Amino acid sequence: MLAQTVLAPHRATAPELGTVKALMTEDESPVSDAPLYRPEAIGLLLLALLLSPKGPKEKK
Amino acid sequence: MPFAESPQREFAAATEWAAGRTLDALTGAEGAAPPTPAPAAPEPQALLAGVRVLGPDVFAPALLTGAPTPPETTEIVAEAFRVFPSDESGIHTWRDRATAELLTRAGYPVSAPTPPPPPDPGEDGWQHWSVRMAQLSCLALPTLDGPVHQRAREHPLALARGAARAVLRRDHRTSARLVRWLAWLHRTGTPSTLELPPLLRQLALTGDGTARSALDLTVAAHLAAG
Amino acid sequence: MNPAVLGDAHRLATRALEWLHTAHEQGHGALPPDGGADLSDPDNAYKPIGECALAASLVLRETVSGPTERERARVLLDFGWQQLRQGELLYERQFRHMLLSDPLETYLHFHRSGYRHPALDELLSGLDGLRATHAVETMPNRRLAIANARHVIGLGSRPDWDALAAATWLGARPEPWAIDWTTGYSVTHTVFHLTDWGALPERLPAPLREYLAAWLPVWADIWRETGQWDLLGELLIVDACLPEPVCDPQNWEQLVAAQRADGLLPRDLDPVDEDPERAFKDNEHTAVVGVLAGTLTLARALR
Numbered sequence: 001m002l003a004q005t006v007l008a009p010h011r012a013t014a015p016e017l018g019t020v021k022a023l024m025t026e027d028e029s030p031v032s033d034a035p036l037y038r039p040e041a042i043g044l045l046l047l048a049l050l051l052s053p054k055g056p057k058e059k060k
Numbered sequence: 061m062p063f064a065e066s067p068q069r070e071f072a073a074a075t076e077w078a079a080g081r082t083l084d085a086l087t088g089a090e091g092a093a094p095p096t097p098a099p100a101a102p103e104p105q106a107l108l109a110g111v112r113v114l115g116p117d118v119f120a121p122a123l124l125t126g127a128p129t130p131p132e133t134t135e136i137v138a139e140a141f142r143v144f145p146s147d148e149s150g151i152h153t154w155r156d157r158a159t160a161e162l163l164t165r166a167g168y169p170v171s172a173p174t175p176p177p178p179p180d181p182g183e184d185g186w187q188h189w190s191v192r193m194a195q196l197s198c199l200a201l202p203t204l205d206g207p208v209h210q211r212a213r214e215h216p217l218a219l220a221r222g223a224a225r226a227v228l229r230r231d232h233r234t235s236a237r238l239v240r241w242l243a244w245l246h247r248t249g250t251p252s253t254l255e256l257p258p259l260l261r262q263l264a265l266t267g268d269g270t271a272r273s274a275l276d277l278t279v280a281a282h283l284a285a286g
Numbered sequence: 287m288n289p290a291v292l293g294d295a296h297r298l299a300t301r302a303l304e305w306l307h308t309a310h311e312q313g314h315g316a317l318p319p320d321g322g323a324d325l326s327d328p329d330n331a332y333k334p335i336g337e338c339a340l341a342a343s344l345v346l347r348e349t350v351s352g353p354t355e356r357e358r359a360r361v362l363l364d365f366g367w368q369q370l371r372q373g374e375l376l377y378e379r380q381f382r383h384m385l386l387s388d389p390l391e392t393y394l395h396f397h398r399s400g401y402r403h404p405a406l407d408e409l410l411s412g413l414d415g416l417r418a419t420h421a422v423e424t425m426p427n428r429r430l431a432i433a434n435a436r437h438v439i440g441l442g443s444r445p446d447w448d449a450l451a452a453a454t455w456l457g458a459r460p461e462p463w464a465i466d467w468t469t470g471y472s473v474t475h476t477v478f479h480l481t482d483w484g485a486l487p488e489r490l491p492a493p494l495r496e497y498l499a500a501w502l503p504v505w506a507d508i509w510r511e512t513g514q515w516d517l518l519g520e521l522l523i524v525d526a527c528l529p530e531p532v533c534d535p536q537n538w539e540q541l542v543a544a545q546r547a548d549g550l551l552p553r554d555l556d557p558v559d560e561d562p563e564r565a566f567k568d569n570e571h572t573a574v575v576g577v578l579a580g581t582l583t584l585a586r587a588l589r
Contacts, residue, residue: 009104012144016109019067020144023075023113024152025195026233033230034508035466185534187507221504227463228508253500258461 067109074102074110079271082114085121086278096132105143112140115159117198117275119166124202124282129166138168146172151179151195154208158199178207181218189215190222190238197237197276200244200283212241213250220254227259232268236276239263243283256284287531287587294538298545299580300355302573303345305549306338307358309573310365314566317369325379325388334570335366336388339395341577342366344483346399348585363399370396373403380406384413385422387432394435407439414441426453427472430479438482447489451480456494462501467517470505474520477527484527484582498524499532506533513555515544519575526582541576551576 012020078095095118101107111118118137122129141163146156153175160172181189199208212219223238239259242252263277309315315338317331325332342359345351351359370376373393380389390410393403413419414436420443424432433445451457454476455469465473477498480490487495506521518541525533545551550565552558553572559565 009108009139009143012105012109016067016071016105017144017147019071020109020112021148021150021152022068023071023109024115024155025150028191028194028226028234029229029231032508032511034228034512036512036514037467186503217500221500224463224501224504225507228465228504229511254463255461259463262461262463 067106070102070106071109071113074106075113076110076271077102078107078110078114079117079275082117082120083271083275083278085127086124086275086282088125096130096136108136108140108143111136112144115155115198116162116201116204117279119162120201120275120279123204124279124286134163134166134168138163138170141170149173149176151176151192154178154196154206155198157206158201158204161204178211180211181215186215186218186221187225189218190225191234193219193222193241194226194234194237197240200240201279202247202283202286209244209248212245213248216242216245216250217253219245220252223254223259227262232263232266233270233273235263236268236273236280240276240280240283243280247283247286256280260284288535291531291535291538292584292587294535294542295580295583297580298538298542298551298576299345299351299578299584301545301549302551302576302580303341303355303358303549305551306341306570306573306577307361308549309562309566309570310338310362312562314563315365315570325375331369332388332392334567335369336392336395337571337574338362339366339392339399341574341581343395343398344578345581347485348581350581350584350588360399363396363401367396367401373401373406377403377406377409380409380413384416385419387422387424387428387435390439391431391435394438397439410436410439411441414443425472426450426457427455427476427479430454430476434479434482447480448491451476451491451494456497457491459493459497462497462504465505467509467514470509470517471520473505474517474524477524481527483523483578484586487527487529490527495528498528499530502528503533506537510537510540513544514553515541515551516553516572516575519551519572519579522579523575523582526579526586531583531586541579545576549573 081095095101095107095111095114097104097107102110118133119129121127137159141156141159146153146160153173156172157175160170163170179189179192183189193208193212196208199206200212219238219241223235223242226234226238239256242254242259243256245252246256260277260281267273267277315331315334317325317335339362342362345355345359346363367373370392373396376389376393379386389406393406393410430450433443433447433450436443437445454472456473456476477490481487482489502521502524506518506525509517509521518537522533522537522541525531541551546558550558550569551572553569559568
C-alpha cells in the first residue's frame with residue numbers, strides 16, 4: 001500500500017497510543033480566566049450605588 | 061522536520077500540521093490538499109498520529125464542500141487506524157467509531173470497538189457534559205448521526221450553556237469545539253438558544269492561534285451557513 | 287425544592303445576620319459622632335447603614351426567620367434609624383439636594399419596616415410630582431431602584447415597568463457570553479428592583495425570566511469557580527426572585543463552605559483583613575447579600 005511504502009511506520013507503542021488518546025480528548029482549560037473586577041472598567045457611577053460592591057483591596 | 065523528543069510535543073505538532081492541511085483543503089487555499097506525505101510533513105509515525113487524532117475531521121472538507129477526499133488521504137487515515145488501533149473503551153471510542161464509519165464508506169472497511177453509553181448531562185451536570193461533548197466535536201459533521209448526536213439534539217440548552225461558559229472562562233479551545241456542536245444543531249434543525257453569527261465572529265476575532273481551533277471554527281461556519 | 291439547598295440557605299442567612307449583629311454590637315457601622323448631613327464620603331457608614339437596613343427589612347417582610355433573627359433584624363433597623371437621627375439626616379439631605387435619590391432609597395428600608403419621618407414623607411411626595419426628579423439622568427438599573435423605592439413607599443407616580451426594564455442591559459437580552467463583572471451587578475440589581483426583591487416576580491417580563499433561566503446558571507458557575515462570593519450571592523438572590531430555582535445546588539454548598547465559623551462571608555478569595563474595622567467594611571456588603579440570598583430563597587420555597 002502507498003501509505004506503508006511511503007511511511008513505513010511501526011505499530012504504536014503504549015505511550016504513543018496514550019498520547020494520541022490524550023490529544024483526541026483534550027480537556028477544558030484547568031484555570032478559568034473569567035471576567036473579574038477591573039478598576040479601569042468600573043467608572044465613578046458605581047460609587048453612587050446604594051447596594052453596590054466595593055472594589056477588592058489593592059493587589060499586592 | 062525537527063521535533064522534540066517527547067511524543068506528546070511531536071504528535072501535538074503533527075496534529076497541528078494535519079489540522080492546518082485540512083483547514084487549507086476546507087477553505088480552498090491554493091494547492092491545498094488534505095494531509096498526505098509531503099516535503100514539509102512530520103516524521104511518518106507522527107504524521108499518522110496527527111491524522112489519527114484528527115479522525116473524522118480529515119473528511120470534513122469532503123463532507124462540507126463535496127470535493128472528494130484524495131485516495132491517498134483516505135489510505136493514510138486507514139493506515140493511521142492500523143498503526144494506532146482503537147483498542148480500549150473510553151469516550152474517544154465515539155470518535156473512532158465515526159472515523160471507522162467514514163473509512164468504511166470510502167472503501168476501507170475497518171471496525172472500532174463498541175463505545176460506552178454516550179455521556180448524559182443528567183450524570184454530572186451540564187458543565188462536565190459540555191466538556192465531554194467538546195471532546196467529541198469532530199462528530200459534528202454532516203451525514204454523521206448516532207447516539208452522541210441524539211444527546212446533542214436532546215440538550216441544546218446544555219450545549220449552549222457550555223459554550224457561553226467556555227467563552228467566559230476564556231477557554232477558546234473549548235468554545236470553538238462547542239460552537240461547532242451548536243452549528244451542527246442549527247444545520248440539522250434544532251433551534252439554538254444562542255445566536256450563532258455573533259459568537260462565531262467573536263471567536264474568530266479572539267482565536268487561540270491553533271489550527272485545530274481554526275478548523276473547528278471553520279467547520280462551524282460551514283455548518284451554520286448550511 | 288432541594289432540601290440541602292434550603293438547609294444551606296438557612297445556615298448562610300442565619301450566620302450572616304448573626305455576624306452583622308455582632309459587628310454592630312462591637313461598634314462597627316456607626317456614623318462619625320460629629321456628622322451632619324454630609325453623608326457623601328463613600329467610606330463612611332451611610333451606605334452600610336442602608337444595606338443593613340435593607341437586609342433587616344426583608345428578614346422582617348418575609349415570614350421565614352425565627353424569633354432570634356427577627357429580633358436581630360429589629361435591632362439593626364433601630365440602630366440605623368437612630369444613626370440617621372430618626373430620619374432627620376435623610377430629610378436634611380433630601381431637602382438640600384432634591385435630585386439625589388439616596389435619601390429616598392435609604393428611607394425605603396426603614397419605611398418598609400414601619401419607621402416614619404412625616405416631613406420626609408411629605409417632601410418625597412412633592413418631589414415625586416416634579417418632572418425634574420423623574421428626568422434625572424441615571425443608569426437604567428438605578429432608575430428601577432428609584433422607581434421601586436417610590437412604589438413601596440407609596441408615592442403617586444406610576445412608572446412603565448416594561449419600558450424601564452427594556453432600557454437595562456438585561457432588557458436587551460444580550461449575548462450571555464459578553465457579560466463582565468460590573469455588568470453582572472447591573473443584572474442582579476435590575477432583577478432586585480424590578481421584582482421588589484422577589485415579592486413581585488411577575489413584574490419581570492416573561493422574556494427576561496426565560497433569558498435568566500437559561501443563562502443565570504452559567505454566570506453563577508463562572509463566578510463560583512473564581513470565588514466571587516459577593517457576586518455569586520447576588521446571582522443566587524436573582525435566582526430567588528425567579529418563580530423556580532435555576533442554579534445548581536453546588537453553588538450553595540460552596541457559598542456556605544466559604545463562610546467562616548464566625549459567620550463572616552468573604553467577598554472573594556482575597557485574605558480577610560486582620561483589622562476588624564477594615565474586615566467589617568470589606569465584607570459587610572457580602573453579609574447583607576448572604577442574608578438576602580438565604581432569606582429570599584427560603585421565602586420563595588415556602589410561597
